[in-house]
Amino acid sequence: MNLNTKLEERKCENCESLIxxxxxxxxxxxxxxxxxxxxxxxxxxxxxxxxxxxxxxMKEAYNDDKLELVDLVDKELKDKxxxxxxxxxxxLRNLVNNPSQIYSNYEKLVEGRLRTPANPEDDSKRGExxxxxxxxxxxEITYGILSHNEExxxxxxHAFCKLKDITVKHRTTFMENNSYKVHNEQLLSKKIPLGxxxxxxxxxxxxxxxxxxxxxxxxxxxxxxxxxxQTDGLDRSNDNFIEAHIYGGFTxxxxxxxxxxxxxxxDDRRDFELAQHSMQG
Amino acid sequence: xxxxxxxxxxxxxxxxxxKCEYFDVYxxxxxxxxxxxxxLVFSKEEIxxxxxxxxxxxxxxxREFWISECASLIQEVLGGLPPRLEKxxxxxxxxxLESNSEIDDKVLNHxxxxxxxxxxxxxDKSHNAxxxxxxSTASILDKLRExxxxxxxxxxxxxxxxxxxxxxxxxxxxxxxxxVFEMDFEKILTASSKVKYERxxxxxxxxxxxxxxRILVKKYLDRLIELRFPDYKVQDLRVEDLVESEKKSVEQxxxxxxxxxxxxxxxxxxxxxxxxxxxxxxxxxxxxxxxxMQTSYPDGIEYALKSLCNIAKxxxxxxxxxxxxxxxxxxxxxxxxxxxxxxxYSDHLKRLGKYDEALDYLEKARELGEVTILESLRAxxxxxxxxxxxxxxxxxxxxxxxxxxxxxxxxxxxxINKFDEAEKIYQVIQNDLEGRAFSSNDIxxxxxxxxxxxxxxxxxxxxxRAKYYYEEALxxxxxxxxxxxxYSFGYCQVLKLNEEFEEAYRIVDSIIQKYPFVEQAQxxxxxxxxxxxxxxxxxxxxxxxxxxKSTWDNWLKNYLSGVLLLxxxxxxxxxxxxxxxxxxxxxxxxxxxxxxxxxALWYIANDEFDEASNYLQFVNxxxxxxxxxxxxxxxxxxxxxxxxxxxxxxxxWEMKEKVVIDKNINRIIDLFNQNRxxxxxxxxxxxxxxxxA
Numbered sequence: 001m002n003l004n005t006k007l008e009e010r011k012c013e014n015c016e017s018l019i020x021x022x023x024x025x026x027x028x029x030x031x032x033x034x035x036x037x038x039x040x041x042x043x044x045x046x047x048x049x050x051x052x053x054x055x056x057x058m059k060e061a062y063n064d065d066k067l068e069l070v071d072l073v074d075k076e077l078k079d080k081x082x083x084x085x086x087x088x089x090x091x092l093r094n095l096v097n098n099p100s101q102i103y104s105n106y107e108k109l110v111e112g113r114l115r116t117p118a119n120p121e122d123d124s125k126r127g128e129x130x131x132x133x134x135x136x137x138x139x140e141i142t143y144g145i146l147s148h149n150e151e152x153x154x155x156x157x158h159a160f161c162k163l164k165d166i167t168v169k170h171r172t173t174f175m176e177n178n179s180y181k182v183h184n185e186q187l188l189s190k191k192i193p194l195g196x197x198x199x200x201x202x203x204x205x206x207x208x209x210x211x212x213x214x215x216x217x218x219x220x221x222x223x224x225x226x227x228x229x230q231t232d233g234l235d236r237s238n239d240n241f242i243e244a245h246i247y248g249g250f251t252x253x254x255x256x257x258x259x260x261x262x263x264x265x266x267d268d269r270r271d272f273e274l275a276q277h278s279m280q281g
Numbered sequence: 282x283x284x285x286x287x288x289x290x291x292x293x294x295x296x297x298x299x300k301c302e303y304f305d306v307y308x309x310x311x312x313x314x315x316x317x318x319x320x321l322v323f324s325k326e327e328i329x330x331x332x333x334x335x336x337x338x339x340x341x342x343x344r345e346f347w348i349s350e351c352a353s354l355i356q357e358v359l360g361g362l363p364p365r366l367e368k369x370x371x372x373x374x375x376x377x378l379e380s381n382s383e384i385d386d387k388v389l390n391h392x393x394x395x396x397x398x399x400x401x402x403x404x405d406k407s408h409n410a411x412x413x414x415x416x417s418t419a420s421i422l423d424k425l426r427e428x429x430x431x432x433x434x435x436x437x438x439x440x441x442x443x444x445x446x447x448x449x450x451x452x453x454x455x456x457x458x459x460x461v462f463e464m465d466f467e468k469i470l471t472a473s474s475k476v477k478y479e480r481x482x483x484x485x486x487x488x489x490x491x492x493x494x495r496i497l498v499k500k501y502l503d504r505l506i507e508l509r510f511p512d513y514k515v516q517d518l519r520v521e522d523l524v525e526s527e528k529k530s531v532e533q534x535x536x537x538x539x540x541x542x543x544x545x546x547x548x549x550x551x552x553x554x555x556x557x558x559x560x561x562x563x564x565x566x567x568x569x570x571x572x573x574m575q576t577s578y579p580d581g582i583e584y585a586l587k588s589l590c591n592i593a594k595x596x597x598x599x600x601x602x603x604x605x606x607x608x609x610x611x612x613x614x615x616x617x618x619x620x621x622x623x624x625x626y627s628d629h630l631k632r633l634g635k636y637d638e639a640l641d642y643l644e645k646a647r648e649l650g651e652v653t654i655l656e657s658l659r660a661x662x663x664x665x666x667x668x669x670x671x672x673x674x675x676x677x678x679x680x681x682x683x684x685x686x687x688x689x690x691x692x693x694x695x696x697i698n699k700f701d702e703a704e705k706i707y708q709v710i711q712n713d714l715e716g717r718a719f720s721s722n723d724i725x726x727x728x729x730x731x732x733x734x735x736x737x738x739x740x741x742x743x744x745x746r747a748k749y750y751y752e753e754a755l756x757x758x759x760x761x762x763x764x765x766x767x768y769s770f771g772y773c774q775v776l777k778l779n780e781e782f783e784e785a786y787r788i789v790d791s792i793i794q795k796y797p798f799v800e801q802a803q804x805x806x807x808x809x810x811x812x813x814x815x816x817x818x819x820x821x822x823x824x825x826x827x828x829x830k831s832t833w834d835n836w837l838k839n840y841l842s843g844v845l846l847l848x849x850x851x852x853x854x855x856x857x858x859x860x861x862x863x864x865x866x867x868x869x870x871x872x873x874x875x876x877x878x879x880x881a882l883w884y885i886a887n888d889e890f891d892e893a894s895n896y897l898q899f900v901n902x903x904x905x906x907x908x909x910x911x912x913x914x915x916x917x918x919x920x921x922x923x924x925x926x927x928x929x930x931x932x933x934w935e936m937k938e939k940v941v942i943d944k945n946i947n948r949i950i951d952l953f954n955q956n957r958x959x960x961x962x963x964x965x966x967x968x969x970x971x972x973x974a
Binding site for chain 2: 087088090091094095097101102103104105143156157236249265266267270273274277278281
């Protein structure tokens with residue numbers, strides 16, 4: 001079920017050597033190329049399928065007399081959506097206090113540090129799902145969501161960091177559901193079905209494909225956008241969102257804005273304010 | 282077995298025989314692998330820990346995390362924060378230091394990794410911590426400040442050392458970190474003799490199991506000793522010797538100041554211990570000696586003030602307001618008084634019910650600068666004066682995300698009978714802290730919210746739940762005995778209202794055994810003795826209290842004596858105690874309304890109904906439900922005695938709207954209906970005993 005299965009190897013723009021589809025630079029000349037997740041999601045066949053799904057959504061909208069509303073939602077989305085990463089405020093505080101601190105993926109950090117657990121059932125779910133979807137570069141992926149309101153999933157922490165587009169757009173891809181859901185639903189498939197992922201430039205297609213079922217003619221655009229992601233703030237299995245996969249980590253300088261969840265406790269509020277203070281300084 | 286702790290996220294991963302376990306040390310909760318992994322996001326900051334069982338690893342990890350977190354928060358404060366955020370951060374630091382025993386030295390070591398910038402004014406930060414009564418935090422900051430010259434010298438020496446490491450055996454920074462974090466670095470810095478310095482430094486060698494590394498480290502250490510004590514090796518350079526000797530003398534001064542701080546800490550603890558035992562003469566003698574010693578140094582007045590305020594605070598914590606007053610008066614004898622002394626004295630006067638004087642001293646403190654605590658104290662004084670709207674207005678203006686302020690606001694809502702608003706705030710605090718209150722600040726906040734809820738339930742007439750919340754509050758171990766004692770008195774009042782006199786007596790008696798010098802406990806016991814028809818013993822108890830020592834204006838002593846005498850029909854003696862001030866000269870505080878009720882009852886007992894009504898007309902405006910209801914009962918008493926049926930009906934009608942808190946009060950009305958007025962007087966007196974103490 002790997003994103004990159006069956007993709008052809010690329011040729012390096014600099015030296016024309018073959019670059020394996022899970023690499024982000026040429027091994028022969030070290031010339032950088034697009035990250036493997038972006039390579040996979042922007043493949044012609046994936047984008048074609050994504051657009052076909054989008055076209056059928058538009059046809060449905062035409063038949064349901066919702067085309068105008070869909071158009072309005074689309075315009076709003078272009079202005080508002082961004083990648084948001086949720087984390088506990090103490091982590092945010094430590095991230096912004098040290099400009100060289102990089103927020104990155106767990107697997108990269110513990111690689112080789114902990115012995116494999118005795119019971120495979122206790123193995124890391126995220127590691128497991130990540131490696132199935134991304135293969136050997138799973139440890140390079142940082143997870144976020146696509147959000148319309150600068151908020152993220154409180155189930156992962158009460159501080160939400162909206163990342164600057166410029167720092168992530170060339171290395172981020174999106175998946176219509178979270179990787180666990182996709183993994184569980186597509187267990188028997190060897191590859192993630194085409195059209196369920198997108199690169200940065202086609203993310204609105206993905207959102208509208210997902211959002212359409214929530215579009216009701218008597219609702220405002222803002223009310224519709226609320227469905228971009230859903231969470232009860234308590235149980236992760238109830239989270240419904242478009243998952244963002246950022247190749248590599250990010251630093252304090254990647255952050256555009258920060259928000260705190262309304263249910264944050266006193267310690268979280270203080271840590272968040274310290275982070276805010278540090279950002280302003 | 283090995284475990285893996287991320288100090289900046291608080292995530293701990295460790296393996297048991299069966300599986301991997303994940304723990305969030307920061308929130309003190311077990312978490313699943315998914316959440317743990319999503320939070321392990323920083324590289325190269327994790328530490329490996331060795332352990333033999335789960336309990337051990339949780340304890341080791343928790344200690345390591347809080348040391349690092351505490352140092353990190355102190356650095357945040359030193360970097361400069363807005364006042365409100367600085368205060369909240371200070372509170373957290375203090376709570377970490379209190380709930381993790383003996384981590385102070387380790388936290389200090391973390392802060393000694395490098396000298397602080399000259400621009401950071403550590404003294405100001407320490408002063409701010411003291412203003413908030415956060416003495417553990419202030420102590421670390423003071424030590425940090427005192428150690429800066431020594432640290433700077435050490436770092437200069439360290440940086441000047443160059444040892445060739447041909448085999449790349451060891452990074453120099455690793456040796457430095459081990460030296461600072463693993464050794465008793467504070468002692469190394471302050472070691473004044475060459476032998477001690479050498480011994481302490483050489484213990485670092487044990488941290489390096491590799492023999493070749495040890496040889497290299499020894500070279501670094503020898504050079505350090507050489508630089509600090511030039512006679513460690515024969516030196517040819519005489520000029521350098523002179524410079525060294527000069528620097529050494531500066532260092533020696535710093536060491537002396539540092540040692541003085543330690544000695545003062547010990548002296549203060551001795552004084553407080555004597556105060557606790559009631560050995561006031563010795564305590565006063567030592568206090569005078571301490572002040573004399575401190576003021577003999579240049580700039581010593583500042584230190585003497587700090588010591589006196591510290592002693593005053595600790596005395597107040599023991600409910601020894603008399604010794605608190607002594608220490609504060611001593612502070613005012615010094616040639617210069619700082620803002621905190623004014624604030625502390627104002628707070629002291631407030632607790633004694635001397636509100637006007639308290640406001641005067643508050644203004645004196647304000648002349649020396651604006652700090653948030655001035656406003657919260659002002660609000661508190663107004664609340665005590667019964668001027669709740671004004672108090673609430675001030676609290677709203679403070680706009681501080683602080684549970685202490687929230688509790689104060691809720692207390693006012695409770696006092697003005699806006700119970701839903703009060704309960705909502707208390708419950709937010711309860712939800713936030715229940716199961717998570719480990720530090721004394723958090724315990725104080727949570728228990729205060731429990732007590733607030735208990736009082737709300739009491740005022741709603743739900744004594745069962747009131748008892749429950751008091752019991753929840755009293756389950757905690759209090760660092761500050763004054764809270765425990767005050768809440769026990771509140772609990773006793775609920776027990777008295779529920780006619781559980783024996784249990785109330787047992788509790789107050791245990792407090793007297795433990796804290797024999799707590800004046801209020803004697804009052805509570807006297808009131809219970811009166812309730813169990815043992816008025817004579819109650820009076821004897823009260824008469825044994827020294828008037829000279831009392832800081833309470835004697836009002837409660839007089840009042841309770843007056844009520845007990847009234848119950849014994851000793852009217853003329855009782856009059857002296859109960860009728861002191863005319864009703865117009867009293868304010869709207871609960872204390873003054875209680876005084877009015879006492880005077881009114883005396884006049885009723887002597888059939889002087891017009892005088893009694895005169896006092897009662899003010900009571901009707903009280904926001905305190907117990908006072909208000911008892912006021913109605915006494916008015917009904919007068920109306921019954923006057924056979925004024927219309928007035929009786931009117932009062933009864935109005936009383937129907939009110940909640941009955943004192944279970945015994947309906948019995949009084951039955952006695953009125955049976956014209957058994959003499960017995961009713963006794964019951965009304967009992968109601969006053971329950972109300973006052």
